[in-house]
Amino acid sequence: MSPAWWAWVATRDSLTARLIEAGAGRPFRVCLLDQRLGKPRRDEAQALGLPLDRLAWLREVALCLDERPWVVARSVAPLAHLRGQRLERLGERSLGSWLFRQPDLVRSPIEVTAAPAPFHRLTGPWGRRSVFRHGRFAVLVQEFFLDAMTDELGLPSR
Ligand SMILES: C=C(O[C@@H]1C=C(C(=O)O)C=C[C@H]1O)C(=O)O
Known part of the structure; x- marks a missing residue:
């Protein structure tokens, strides 16, 4: 992996915040693609x-700059651990901006893949996933960087 992509793939703080910064004034928007209960x-x-076969809260979004998707993300939170977290009310607000406000947030090591997102047709160089825990709440966040981001930021192909 190129150092430029490593800087994105390995980042452990909020991707939402980093995208807004890298977007350099381009309007940022979380585009909600799907949000439902289902089997992971x-x-x-x-x-x-x-x-x-346990039910989970499934959420798929595109993180868009200037209405172009740079990242697609799918998050999976086991239902048994939701404990009243009002995730369905997030809508087009970033999950990251809520998560990173939780004081006791723990993040697992980040796993990386070169395979495309299994839940979206757009392709890109890298995907990654990790599990966030806060108390008994857990959510698996899977993020796939897209070719549009490579183009817009002039990043290497991989
Ligand atoms: C975990 C973060 O949240 C981002 C926002 C998401 C959402 O709103 O569903 C999903 C995954 C992330 O790309 C983050 O900003 O790092």
């Missing part, structure tokens, strides 16, 4: 240590 994919359940 097998690899998602495994990453969360969740028995297969």
Whole structure:
């Protein structure tokens, strides 16, 4: 991986905040693609240590600069641990801006893939995922950087 991409893929603070900064004045928007209860994919359940066929809160968004998607993200939060967190009310507000306000937030190591997002047609160089925990609440956040971001920021192809 090029150092330029490593700087994006390995960042452990808020991607939302970094995108806004890198966007240099381009309007930022979380475009809500899907938000529902459903069964996580097998690899998602495994990453969360969740028995297969348990319901989870699933959310898919595109992180857009100037209405162009730079990142697509899918988050999976086991229902049993939601405990009244009003995630369905987030709408087009960034999950990251809520998460990073939680004082006891713990983030797992970040796993990286060169495979495309299994939930979206747009392609890009890298994907990553990690689990955030705050108390008993857990959410797996999977983020895929897209070709539009490579172009707009003049980043190397990988
Ligand atoms: C975890 C973060 O939140 C981002 C915002 C998301 C959302 O609103 O659904 C999803 C994943 C992230 O790309 C972050 O900003 O780092």
